[in-house]
Amino acid sequence: MPKITFVQPDGTESALDVDAGTTVMMAALAASVEGILAECGGNAMCATCHVVVVDPTRPGLPPVSDDEDEMLDCTASPRKEGSRLSCQLPVTEELDGLVVRLPEEQM
């Protein structure tokens, strides 16, 4: 079961064992991880499930689509290298060990 770690702005970490086949956003919601609003329910329309991947060059990350790229320009906390919409990150075995930081604000 892939392990995904969410790091809050204050440094608090929550490590989740997540079933493959969901998304990083859905896993965060299911575990009530603070700081993921995901208002649009995973349609890449709201930019409120913004996370920053600590190692954006790691394997298992799909490329940023045009729709995701556009929404990342609309995030409440400024876009950084490694910024992603967590709804666009499917959880796979390859993603085991992923660490993402939560931004200060989602809206």
Add this chain to the structure above:
Amino acid sequence: MAQVIDDFAQTIQLDQLWSDPYPIYRRLRATQPVAWVPAANRYLVTRHADIAYLEKHPDIFSAAESPSLMTRVMGHTMLRKDGAEHLRERKAAEPAVRPRIVKQRWTPVFQRIADELIDGFLERGEADLFTDYAAPLAARSLAAVLGLAEVAGADLEEWSQAMMDGNGNYGDDPAVWQRADAAARGVENAVDAAIERLTAHPDDSVISAMLHAEDPLSHQSIRDNLKMFIGGGLNEPRDATLVGTYALLTHPEQRAAVDADPGRFKDVFEETVRWVAPIGMYPRQTTVETELGGVILPAGARLGIVLASANRDESVFTDPDAFDINRTNRVHLAFGGGPHYCLGTWIGRAQVGAVSMPTLLRRLPNLRLDETVPVRWGGWVFRGLLNLPVRWDA
């Protein structure tokens, strides 16, 4: 000993909700957060947490309410569909309203319309911003985005109001049906003309996007969804423009802050739609027996999801009745959530936050309320100002 049953919800009347729903919502949140309200013929759901929860469970809380007055007026629109059927229609429309095209293509159109309207009354020194500015701006902007640029703003305003009155025609008034049906026919004719033009010459509009989508929508589906966009896409930007402008005119310190830094109109917009959510309530229906806010709801229960109340929830927002652009917590639910998250979110943010409010305050010197005419508020399903009399130095 007689038992006293405190069932406040039983006593609520629709005219009280229309005049000022907020004290009623406050009491419901405190004592009956999921309450059967006979006057509304539904359970009203009023707490932020319960609404955030149900928006994430569309399989239990269905948008396909049945029977639906809206479906009677408009046909089968995406707003009353669930799952893949809804998503297909929504995805077809989305390219026309995503943030990049809104910024590059539509914001300059909104700006031109706003400037033309202001040019028309600038020398007069007084106006009712409802009829002179916010309503025509919302109508003409909507026409442009939809692909109905040749339709007069006044026609769109009439169609929108007539269909909305039909959606709320719980009293089954035949005159209301007649006017709503005439409006629906007006929309169908205008959409048919647009379809003919846009089939050969695609552009950036919603109708064109639906016609030329990877999985294109049928002409009837486009007609029906256009009725929904016209019925439901006009009053929200209109009302946000009026409420936000009113709020700035009555909060001089916050107005000074946006005068000093126009970048803060973003905050004004978000706080405006939190403070008085343009869509105050929308319907849902349970698909199975379920628990919400400690109440067991049967399958098929009709719910009213009260966004207006969630946005004033004291457990989420400090001093929730105050208009305050400096809030740090801004998790309002004005755009709804889940698969039906407002399709016009980025249009609204641009039209109101980047164009309508900033342009008014920039171009009308010493803009102020006309104290001789009282402002009037109304509505609960949709709520806003019914007039906004102002003066400025002409």
